[in-house]
Amino acid sequence: MITRRPVLAGLALAVLGGRAFAEGIAMEDQLPFGMIGKMKAQPGKRAELIAILGSGTGAMPGCRAYLIAEDAKDADAIWITEIWDDAASHKASLQLPAVRDAIAKGRPLIAAFELSAQTKPISSFIRV
Template identity: 45%
Template sequence: MYGLIGRMTARTGQRDALTAILMERVALGMPGCLSYVVAHDPADADAIRVTEVWISEAAHRDALTDEAVKAVLRQGLPLIATFEDATVTTPVGGLGIG
């Protein structure tokens, strides 16, 4: 499995709008994605954390080439103030991922 944990900061007052856009990505369906969790950081009114688990790094890479997913990501970019480097993980199991 392939995992990512990322943190981004929305432009002031735009966290809810950015969250809605990130959740649109889920509605599109993401083949190979076992878990995609969008969470608000309670310590920062503009911060969002995204945790993803994929069957493989290739499945994640393939999802980023999907035109519908690219359109959602382009829509969200203007609302992002900062985007930290994602931490890559190797999930070994857990609730909902086997």
């Protein structure tokens, strides 16, 4: 039995791929821009840092997802996963007043940036 999800995914791929083919656009140009990073808060400041980072992310044009997660094994670490329409949208977000304010408030609470990677998201499903 075929479930609904693979059929819908296949239809979406056919529509997107067909449009790209018809317009002469490489599928790679249609993919969103992603980032994943691990950040260490100053000892005991993780919750405060998460609250600040979350406050500046409510209305960012081009942002499809901005997820902040606590590291399950490190009491001071957080993971941030971002999905954007494109790299330009991410870059532009860094100039938004709310984002600049969150960065300024959060900077003293950050002990280190441990990992950072750019990604090309190809599929997403979020249920909270």
